[in-house]
Amino acid sequence: MEQFEPTIVAFCCHYCAYTAADMAGSMRLVYPPNVKIIRVPCSGKVDTLHIMKALEKGADGVLVAGCLEGDCHFKTGNVKALQRVTYLQGYLEEIGIEAERVQMVTMSAGMGGRFARITTEFTEKIRELGPNPVNAGGSRLAAS
């Protein structure tokens, strides 16, 4: 069987995570092409609805990546982002979708290595979890 290639959406804050992704690139570190990066001004800008829409439209996993705790450019955006991710994980469980499909991670702008490692591990985890059940149901529906 062909290996399942998940689609991962990563919301990356401009000041840390996005710069870390850039750094990973300059360091010639490899991270999975499955990861689609969306740059946001702050991880605190990411709304529960943005994450939900990504999953509804077919993403298999969503990462919200912000600055290290205490280092947020907007003071507590990353703390708020974590609260929202936690809330959303509960909501996903209520509708029967695995909470692990959404994860909050933090890193500094210089941590290109950490960015590459986290995205690789997360992609691997989602690959093990399998396709977003919404997609599977959607294709059954389209076939019927």
Place this chain on the structure above:
Amino acid sequence: MITAERKPMDEIMGMIDGCGRILLVGCNECVTVCAAGGRKEVALLAAGLQMASMKKGRALDVREMTLERQCDPEYVEELAPHIDQVDAVVSMACGCGVQEVARRFKKTPVYPALNTKFMGASEGPGIWAERCQGCGDCLLGLTGGICPIARCAKRLMNGPCGGSTNGKCEIGNDVDCAWHLIWERMKELGIEDRYEDVIAAKDWRTGRGNGPRKILREDLA
């Protein structure tokens, strides 16, 4: 404001089981402010219901609308062009909004997506607390602006009871004793001598004691 919280998804999904097309209706007033049933919560619930049914391989068409006020017939009327195209309405307003939609549209079932909680105020981001029980004969003028009906667990008119400890109510350490708050506030206002005035037994006919209530303003009717 009137506060509310979303019902568990299982309950909401159970109510609309068998529906192919639903109209999800939010309200721009109180439930928007308490983050339970505004435009955003409507979108979040729509996405959740959509995903849950796609997962089961079932099609569900969810239409989203958010009215200015769901407890006013003028605004509820905006649903009229859409109502015949759906199997059910799921309302994200408080119980008043749900009932207004049900009153206007006789043939379409209306389900509540929220549990309406109480009349309250925001104590900080994400925290709402009960403040008023609409007793119909406000006595805040006698109690330093703190309501013993909504905020004292025993609704005492002349408190505190013997259970008040260090400013906390005997029902739990996280609940302020209303009568302690009243005393502190009266001291601040320099009217603590009035604390001894006995508040007469309350006539609950102005509350729910006389059945459902109605206001009629003849100058406006």
